[in-house]
Amino acid sequence: MSIQENYNNIKDQLPATVQLVAVSKTHPISAIQEVYELGQKVFGENKVQELTEKYPLLPKDIEWHLIGHLQTNKVKYIAEFIDTIQSVDSEKLLNEINKEAAKYNRKINVLLQIKIAEEETKFGFEIEEARNLFQKFVNGEFSNVEITGLMGMATFTEDENQVRKEFKILKDLFDDLNKTKPLQTLSMGMSDDFPIAIECGANSVRVGSAIFGRRDYSQS
Numbered sequence: 001m002s003i004q005e006n007y008n009n010i011k012d013q014l015p016a017t018v019q020l021v022a023v024s025k026t027h028p029i030s031a032i033q034e035v036y037e038l039g040q041k042v043f044g045e046n047k048v049q050e051l052t053e054k055y056p057l058l059p060k061d062i063e064w065h066l067i068g069h070l071q072t073n074k075v076k077y078i079a080e081f082i083d084t085i086q087s088v089d090s091e092k093l094l095n096e097i098n099k100e101a102a103k104y105n106r107k108i109n110v111l112l113q114i115k116i117a118e119e120e121t122k123f124g125f126e127i128e129e130a131r132n133l134f135q136k137f138v139n140g141e142f143s144n145v146e147i148t149g150l151m152g153m154a155t156f157t158e159d160e161n162q163v164r165k166e167f168k169i170l171k172d173l174f175d176d177l178n179k180t181k182p183l184q185t186l187s188m189g190m191s192d193d194f195p196i197a198i199e200c201g202a203n204s205v206r207v208g209s210a211i212f213g214r215r216d217y218s219q220s
């Protein structure tokens, strides 16, 4: 199937209330441009270097999301233009984003990445850590960031019940924090599990290979 067919196919499956983040990592400018011309304005990349190479070559009204693990020393390279950092997984990183955003006199949207998968390798906060950090934000810390929601990745497994269980943990936390201060974005679901994520309450999905095709090399 062509990129256009893939894209339309995904769009057809998404309720109007669910945001699509088109994950373009490893794919060339030409492919991103093609999807952009189909009307897609929100794209996700997982590596700072790749993003900073692509950014100047693409239309300026693209809303860029960083979705991969971010090292504090690299925040400065994207602070001027990044719309949302979905992969905030430590207070140290949040502090750094806050500091760099202040230099540009702007606010950067962030999602707290929560560890919901069983796998040891996935980055993210434990539930209690996230609660504590969110409370600091509600109390007025981090004035140059806006915590707009939560992000999580389920375990890579065929076991649908396991995936549902993990998404539900994130949805429950989202609903709970939302009582303290309204949140906009619950980002969960990728090419293989986004329909389940939406059933479990996701209002933003990160879809790469189902739009752009398989990536040539494996991604962390």
Ligand SMILES: *Cc1c(COP(=O)(O)O)cnc(C)c1O
Binding pocket: 023, 025, 046, 067, 068, 153, 189, 190, 191, 192, 206, 207, 208, 209, 210, 219, 220
């Ligand atoms: C690569 C990636 C995706 C997209 O994965 P696909 O399976 O290609 O849809 C989503 N979220 C994160 C954090 C990723 O790194």
